[in-house]
Amino acid sequence: MKLIKTLLAATVLAGALGGAAIAQDKVTIGVSVPAADHGWTGGVNYFAQQTIDRLSKVYPDATFVFASAADAPKQIADIEDMVSTRNIDALVILPGDPDAMTSAIKQVKDAGKFVTVVDRQLSIDGVEDLYVAGDNPGLGTNTANYFKEAMPDGGNIVVLRGLPIPIDQQRVDAFMAGIEGTNIKVLDDEFANWNRDDGFKVMQDFLTRFPDIKGVWAQDDDTAVGAIEAIKQAGREDEMFIVGGAGMQQMIQRVADGDKLMPVDVSYNPAMISTAIELTTAHAVGGVPVSGRYILESTLITQENASEFLDEESPF
Numbered sequence: 001m002k003l004i005k006t007l008l009a010a011t012v013l014a015g016a017l018g019g020a021a022i023a024q025d026k027v028t029i030g031v032s033v034p035a036a037d038h039g040w041t042g043g044v045n046y047f048a049q050q051t052i053d054r055l056s057k058v059y060p061d062a063t064f065v066f067a068s069a070a071d072a073p074k075q076i077a078d079i080e081d082m083v084s085t086r087n088i089d090a091l092v093i094l095p096g097d098p099d100a101m102t103s104a105i106k107q108v109k110d111a112g113k114f115v116t117v118v119d120r121q122l123s124i125d126g127v128e129d130l131y132v133a134g135d136n137p138g139l140g141t142n143t144a145n146y147f148k149e150a151m152p153d154g155g156n157i158v159v160l161r162g163l164p165i166p167i168d169q170q171r172v173d174a175f176m177a178g179i180e181g182t183n184i185k186v187l188d189d190e191f192a193n194w195n196r197d198d199g200f201k202v203m204q205d206f207l208t209r210f211p212d213i214k215g216v217w218a219q220d221d222d223t224a225v226g227a228i229e230a231i232k233q234a235g236r237e238d239e240m241f242i243v244g245g246a247g248m249q250q251m252i253q254r255v256a257d258g259d260k261l262m263p264v265d266v267s268y269n270p271a272m273i274s275t276a277i278e279l280t281t282a283h284a285v286g287g288v289p290v291s292g293r294y295i296l297e298s299t300l301i302t303q304e305n306a307s308e309f310l311d312e313e314s315p316f
Contacts, residue, residue: 027089027284028063030082031277033118034096035070038195038222040246043270043316044094051274059285072100079104083111090114090284092276098165099123116280118273121166130283131293132276134268136167137174138298139219142266143243144178146300147215150241150263154183155214158206160192160199160223171219171245187213192223199226207234214240221248221265228261237261246270247301249314256306265301267309270316272296 031052036042045068052064065086069075075096082088091108095101095117102122109115109127117128147157159175162168172189179186187210192198199218206213207230216231218224224244231237242261244251246268254262275294282288301309 026061026063028065028086029277029281029284030065030079030086030088030091030093031067031273032075032079032082032091032093033068033273034075034094035068037070039248039316040194040220040222040268040270043314044273046315047271048273048277051277055277055281059281062281062285069096072097076101076104079108083108083113088113090116090280092116092118092273092280094118094273095120095122102127114280114283116276118276119167129291130276130279132272132279132296133167133294134272134296135298136170136268139245139266139268140171140174140176141178142298142300143171143217143219143245144175146243146264147179147184147217148182151182151184151215154185156185156187156210156212157215157217158187158203158210158213159189160202160216160218160220160227161189162191162194162219162223164191168219175217184215192218192220192226194220194222196222196226199223200230201226203227203230204234207231207236216240216242218242218244220244221246221251224251224262231261246316247309248316249310252301252306252309255301255303256310258303263303267297267299267301269296 031048033044033048034041036045049066052066056064065082065088067078069078079091091113093105098120102124105115105122106127115128116130116132119133161172190202192202216227218227221244224242227242241263243264245266247265251262251265255265279290283290
């Protein structure tokens with residue numbers, strides 16, 4: 001991931017600064033993200049502000065307006081202010097609730113602004129100029145492949161889902177397609193909202209209702225933290241394994257240490273916001289042509305490759 005980010009930054013910077021057609025006018029770029037309500041969004045906030053600080057030095061003609069919001073109404077108000085008061089030229093947005101925010105984001109686009117959407121797809125196709133995300137179907141598929149390898153004879157599993165939004169459905173659809181035709185049985189799935197406390201509660205419910213669980217797909221590492229605590233409190237850590245997702249450092253360390261309860265993880269790096277800001281800035285300042293979809297690979301993190309994903313500077 002570090003190499004990919006470095007190469008991307010070098011390519012963008014070369015394209016933006018290497019030609020004679022560099023825009024001389026000053027530009028203003030809005031960046032809107034959800035508040036840091038769990039580890040992954042905390043990482044998004046950290047990498048967004050880190051990237052803004054770095055690019056502000058590289059691009060003296062670029063001004064960045066950053067805002068984080070605890071809910072959709074606040075995020076909508078933030079981007080409306082960015083357009084009406086700050087007159088942004090481009091918007092990079094990770095919508096907390098994409099369904100609730102699609103109309104507001106479309107208004108930004110209709111006002112002639114370049115729009116980059118990150119991670120969560122809008123309810124209307126084609127609103128954004130650029131879409132940057134992790135490989136959500138790939139996350140589900142890679143997880144399913146591991147479950148098939150770890151449970152060749154099948155067995156009972158439970159699934160802790162995220163939020164009821166499209167990327168969750170993409171993950172679950174790919175996972176279910178991946179285990180189709182096997183003897184792996186999903187006893188139940190419940191939304192845990194990518195949240196530690198909810199992960200704990202949902203896992204407690206599963207443990208109460210199901211005496212035989214061989215595997216747990218938590219989908220998200222914050223959820224997995226809560227689920228692991230519930231499993232340990234029930235004294236059932238020797239009965240099952242758990243797979244999270246996103247690549248939280250403490251979870252990757254568990255994998256690196258050979259933790260039998262957490263044998264693997266699946267990457268979904270919050271630093272994707274950096275890619276989105278870099279590409280959008282290169283377009284706004286230097287006229288670099290960027291559009292379409294930019295999907296970052298989802299990778300199975302095992303004890304053998306975990307060291308490649310450990311980063312002492314990462315807050316997530």
